[in-house]
Amino acid sequence: MIGIFIALISGALMSVQGVFNTEVTKASSVWVSASWVQLSALVTCLAVWSVKERENLLNVFQVSPKYMLLGGVIGAFITFTVIKSMESLGPAKAAMLIVISQLIVAYLIELFGIFGAEKADFSWRKMIGMAVAIAGVVLFKWE
Template identity: 30%
Template sequence: MNWLYLGIAAISGAAMALQGSLNAALAKALGIWTSTLIVHIIGLATVLAIIIIASIGFSSFTKLGTVPWYVYLGGFLNVLIIYAVMRSIPEIGVGNATTAIIVAQISTAVLIDHLGAFGLKKYEFQYWDILGIALLAIGARILLME
């Protein structure tokens, strides 16, 4: 197991919880769709600045037509994710929303790994995966108890 990449993934998880909270606060002030647009504009500006400052990435644009069409659905899913987070956090709280997100995310990830979907490396399904998902679901149920 590569601890560096586990650390990077953990930072991503913390950033997701922060992002969801900040986006929900923005949506409360501006509305969900306006906030979704603002978040994407800021994201675009950030990525563009990184590409320009670091002088990386522009050569990859020549390969846009060489990838399967469905990989571009990530942009659509990004809008769906941000909308769903902004919509759910004010209603059920950051902890409950994040719990539901994580359970669905892990279950979907195990399936994608098992299938090797989208050209990703295939990881054989292990029976421990069922136990892990079950324990995660039990933990989620405990967290969601009111």
């Protein structure tokens, strides 16, 4: 149950952050805004780490394979793409397409066991669920 609650909070925060970042971009530029997001996230993470954990920061480099360290690079492009999509589509349409994309890619990662994820069996139920979600986006966008 706690996982569902945390996921719902995550989705809500992502939508709010996208709107905030789009507004910051209007006062600066997309890459300045993305830089501010990453810098303020770093400061926040280091502050929480210093209070909660205090484990060796360099332990992060023990991860294998090393390409797993590219999460921050991906995060910068996530920030960029969220800003640009919300700017051109509005928060609701952009968020729906982002969630659909997340769902499809996450299922493919799970289905094929990519990046070390546990491999899952194909499920028609999940495919139908994705089709219904995509139909929902089409219906929502239909004017």
